[in-house]
Ligand SMILES: Nc1ncnc2c1ncn2[C@@H]1O[C@H](COP(=O)(O)OP(=O)(O)OP(=O)(O)O)[C@@H](O)[C@H]1O
């Protein structure tokens with residue numbers, strides 16, 4: 001394994017041998033070429049609404065993504081909410097699961113915490129008893145959109161964070177998500193910054209793991225450990241795949257950030273997702289106001305919203321590719337592109 005070194009402040013002698021010098025260039029496939037021709041001819045191109053239509057582990061086509069890092073404060077909640085915002089903005093039925101006992105995402109989407117009269121049983125109640133009735137009772141609408149339902153977090157969720165849980169406990173979240181009625185198109189799970197039962201149960205339930213980091217030394221080592229954890233979980237959960245690493249709060253022209261970004265690309269190659277997210281006040285403003293980034297009226301918010309659109313595209317595309325594999329690999333119904341996408 002590569003050793004991650006502190007960056008020399010005065011001399012940056014780290015030469016990332018395989019780091020690409022610019023954004024990765026890809027040979028466009030037939031669809032992209034057709035899209036480019038249509039754009040050039042002024043013909044409207046169908047927006048990439050991208051239904052994740054081939055995951056049928058939940059009896060319907062649901063794509064489940066877990067957003068995690070083993071380091072606190074790097075932007076898990078921000079990335080989860082940015083993806084939620086992008087999904088509802090393009091008309092996707094979405095469920096947000098707040099697994100973090102800090103309940104930051106529950107607060108931001110303006111839903112009362114679980115374990116209260118207004119908040120219902122919350123995610124902790126669902127993990128106690130993942131029956132259909134409890135799940136239905138726990139789901140809360142959000143003022144963000146009619147398309148968004150939330151399994152709210154609560155401080156109480158912490159009691160489900162055993163350091164060494166058995167398979168039965170780890171399976172409970174997946175069991176609960178199978179009971180979502182009606183099934184959404186997308187489930188996004190905001191994880192706490194640890195690798196206890198909560199994060200592991202999200203990996204157990206997820207098709208894709210989205211890792212988040214900042215371009216700093218400690219965050220890079222956190223990603224390495226998180227990726228190892230995903231790989232470990234993958235040995236028993238074959239459907240789980242790491243989507244990649246979102247690098248957040250990047251400040252161009254800050255030499256430490258440039259150094260760490262090069263290091264990340266050198267270490268993790270194509271797993272570093274594009275675009276990276278810049279440090280923008282608009283993100284904090286939108287979160288502070290409890291507003292989706294797509295609705296925050298500023299140039300910075302518009303820029304970041306576009307980036308979340310691209311990251312969501314990437315997630316949904318991976319769903320389609322993975323599905324082709326899963327159709328034969330999971331021994332499931334082999335429905336291919338059926339399910340919700342065909343409705
Ligand atoms: N790209 C960004 N630009 C500006 N501020 C950001 C950005 N990303 C995150 N922040 C801010 O950084 C703080 C921490 O972000 P966030 O809560 O998303 O991290 P987290 O990983 O979920 O933290 P925790 O581990 O505590 O759950 C928040 O105040 C958030 O608004």
Ligand SMILES: [Mg+2]
Nearest residue numbers: 076077100104
């Ligand atoms: Mg958080």
